[in-house]
Amino acid sequence: MALSAQAWRRPSVPELLDLPSTRAEAWRWADMGALSAAAALAPIARAEHEEHFLDLPGARLLFVNGVLDEVHSVLDRVTLIEHVAGDHALGRHAQGTGWSLRLDTDAAADPVQVVHVATGGENHLPAEIVLADDAVATVVETFVGAGWSNRATRIALGRSARLQRSVRLLQAGGFVSLREEAELGSGASLVSVFLGAGQAGSRIDGQVVVGEGGYAEMGGALLTAGQQRQECAVRVRHAEPNGQSHQLWRAVAADTSVASLAAAVEVARHAQKTDGEQSLRGLLLQRTATVNLKPELEIFADDVKCAHGATVGELDTRALFYMQSRGIPKPRAQAILTRAFVADALDRIASEPVREAFAADADAWLDGAL
Template sequence: MTPLLDLPSNREEAWRWADLGGIAAAAALAPVAAPEAEFLDLPGAKLLFVDGVLDATRSDLGPVTLGAVDPGEHPLGRRASQGWTLRLATDAVAEPVQVVHVATGAENHLAAAIALADDAAAQVIETYVGAGWSNRLARITLGKAARLMRSVRLLQAAGFTSLREEATLGEGASLVTTVLGAGDAGTRIDGAICLAGEGGYAEFGGALLTRDAQRQECAVRVRHAAPNGQSHQLWRAVAADRSVASLAAAVEVARDAQKTDGEQSLRGLLLQRTATVNLKPELEIFADDVKCAHGATVGELDARALFYMQSRGIPKARAQALLTRAFVADAMERIGDETVRAAFVADADAWLERALQSPSRSREGLGEGSR
């Protein structure tokens, strides 16, 4: 690992599964040509960044401004001090904001700040393509009854994408974040969500799809600091070949956060037994009147379901794709915008087509057993 990167150690519990070597390798990649990057067919602001620099000719900032963002103290997030800001006044409702990040090699750092005043509402969609190290920081502040829906598509073909998400929710505020890792780059999603106001609601989840020797990881901690809050962390991981997908989800309930409802659902699917899925749900509860639950399972495609579908004339590869798609579908159903949800489904389907088409996987009997 390159010492100049000054990255944490895998000896630290929060970084035990982090692919630190993958970050160093991505930062040293040679430049590549910029891939095609398109916005979804949605109204609203459109921002296109190439290696962290705005392409003004293809962007429409709308309510977004550019400038300095407080980087904080996170080992990766503190590298990003410049970026974009979405700030909405009380009762304001913004059209969707789309941000497309294009990486063409080496490292680039970019920060985002989203601040919604009381009763404001916004939707932000981010897409990552290209190759290199893309390092991003998002700082989110939601006022009373503010509502934010975020959708993040990680589609880089090579390199590494690291995301640091920090959010503070006021009274009755709502944050719904869905992440899909369907590219071939390494990934680390690092989240710290605090429900600071009474009755806050947070969902943070998604699907990580890995193949070949790829590694993707998420480590998200949700802290309930006020009463009557709800949080849901629903993650799905699908791993093929020799890849590794790691999910660590923590819920912390403070002593005064009575009537908290916290739920975690972590599930992994092995498309081959040479792949690895690591799951770590964690509850830290200091209040005595709460409802918290977690579940974590890893398995393979159901052989009986595969046999039944093939007996009805469905080809094996198609049956495998249908079952795998059903496995990740619930991780994307919370996306409220139909256009965005369709894009996520198309990304997942494209990954499935690549992952299931290898002759070696067919010869080895993909998903023939269960654990």
């Protein structure tokens, strides 16, 4: 395949990336072909970025094709450093210069906003968020434009540190692949919420290791339409006792799209008193769409509470009927119920302006699909 002129940051062809095939269990529903297509997208005009920054104090980072636009960025406590590559199949391609947020003990930073603009071709960017004991941070990331955007983010939380992380994928085309690796110290808390409400394909690859008494949430909503394919493959590993985790994912699939949710909880041998919960639910808007679910439990300790629930189907016809009987037209009733279905996942965002912005993006998507 010919290289696009815009594939300038790392001029490698996805076929040569040595990616796993869909025969590998963790990549069963992956859409690797989409990477080549995304990387080969012709250059497009740079999207407007201003509107994607929320009205919040704190750092604003604007990355255009994985390169910091210093004119439009406010670094605040964020620095640029060199990152070494990890060993994840996609994540390892994101290496070199990337951003870093490091907070000292007891520090609390203003929210960090990162907007990633892609203009075709492929771009890769590593990042790290390192919070010392009792530090608190909020990070909001937004992906817009078109092309293949590949990210590797390493998160390390000290004792009782807290990180709220919200990521929205709003690219109009191409593919976004995220690799998240997080390690939580004792009593630390990580809440990660992802919203896929663009037209690009996506794969969210997460690995969270929870320490003693730690709390982890990995969740979000993937909304797919057209021929789009979005998936998450996240794994929460409880390495120490008394940890808690929630994985709450919602998928809405329209047209001929495919949404796949694979979430795993792993409880190590001595991680007693772990409470792991998974809730995966899929909603099919048309009969040509597909939802795949894989709620996986891997348990080696005997005194744990782990449960998962998974459902797929259409909207509850009784609820629809009830609303219609109260004078709400059917399309409106469908919209309200679908919105409520998605809102479950977004409610986990603690910051109100961020939550409202995410809900507005989800609403805009639903207005288009319904």
